[in-house]
Amino acid sequence: MTKPRCVVIAALGLLMWLSGCGGTRAMPPDQLDLIAWYIEDVVHGQVRKPDELVLPESSEEMERIATWLAGGTVRDQYVPPRQVASRQERWPALKALFLQSLVVVLDDGLVAATPTLKKEDQTYVLPVIDGENLDRRAIDALVISMIRADRGEAARWLARSGSARVALDTQAGAKRWVGKY
Numbered sequence: 001m002t003k004p005r006c007v008v009i010a011a012l013g014l015l016m017w018l019s020g021c022g023g024t025r026a027m028p029p030d031q032l033d034l035i036a037w038y039i040e041d042v043v044h045g046q047v048r049k050p051d052e053l054v055l056p057e058s059s060e061e062m063e064r065i066a067t068w069l070a071g072g073t074v075r076d077q078y079v080p081p082r083q084v085a086s087r088q089e090r091w092p093a094l095k096a097l098f099l100q101s102l103v104v105v106l107d108d109g110l111v112a113a114t115p116t117l118k119k120e121d122q123t124y125v126l127p128v129i130d131g132e133n134l135d136r137r138a139i140d141a142l143v144i145s146m147i148r149a150d151r152g153e154a155a156r157w158l159a160r161s162g163s164a165r166v167a168l169d170t171q172a173g174a175k176r177w178v179g180k181y
Contacts, residue, residue: 026153027061032160035065039139040164042080043087044172050078061147068146083142087135093128098174103129105169106177109162110136114175136165 034053041048053066071080080088094111097103102125103111110133113125140161144154170176 026150026156027059027147029156029160031055031059031062032157033164035062035069035143036157036161036164038069039084039161040168042084043091044168045088045091064146065143068142083135083138087132087139090128090132090135094132095172097125097128098169098172101175103174104177105166105174107162107166108158109165109169111169111174112177136161 038048038053050066050070053062053069055062058066068081069084071078071084073079079085094103098105102114102117102121104114105111111129113122113129117125140158143161144157147153147157149157166176
């Protein structure tokens with residue numbers, strides 16, 4: 001191999017290595033799980049403490065999420081961020097709709113009215129579903145934005161948050177919708 005050709009190959013190798021160093025760094029799967037389960041546990045009425053999200057060697061993205069989920073305190077009581085608080089306040093009504101088989105949980109973690117929902121029940125059921133799905137999507141968008149996710153990492157987040165939602169919703173009495181909706 002000639003000397004100029006070796007230099008070009010070495011330069012290309014160095015350039016490829018440097019470009020790999022500047023790429024997005026994906027959050028570890030266990031951190032995505034921690035975030036998803038923390039949010040869903042809080043929404044579903046489980047007591048969690050925001051300092052659980054402060055890890056010894058947190059990435060900038062994890063620190064941003066932990067700060068957001070730390071919310072605030074009022075009279076020494078934890079107050080979660082608005083989207084989480086909205087879902088937390090809605091949870092008793094949603095759980096009652098699950099138990100009455102008026103609402104189902106979908107594979108992606110969103111909720112829907114049962115296909116057999118009567119017209120007279122739609123008046124109070126559909127606003128709950130719409131509000132819940134809006135907040136679930138808003139939380140997903142916020143997390144994806146805060147972790148600076150690329151397309152693949154966004155898909156991993158949606159899968160993990162959806163999985164946590166399905167698990168806790170079904171545990172609370174929701175029927176999982178099987179088939180096309």
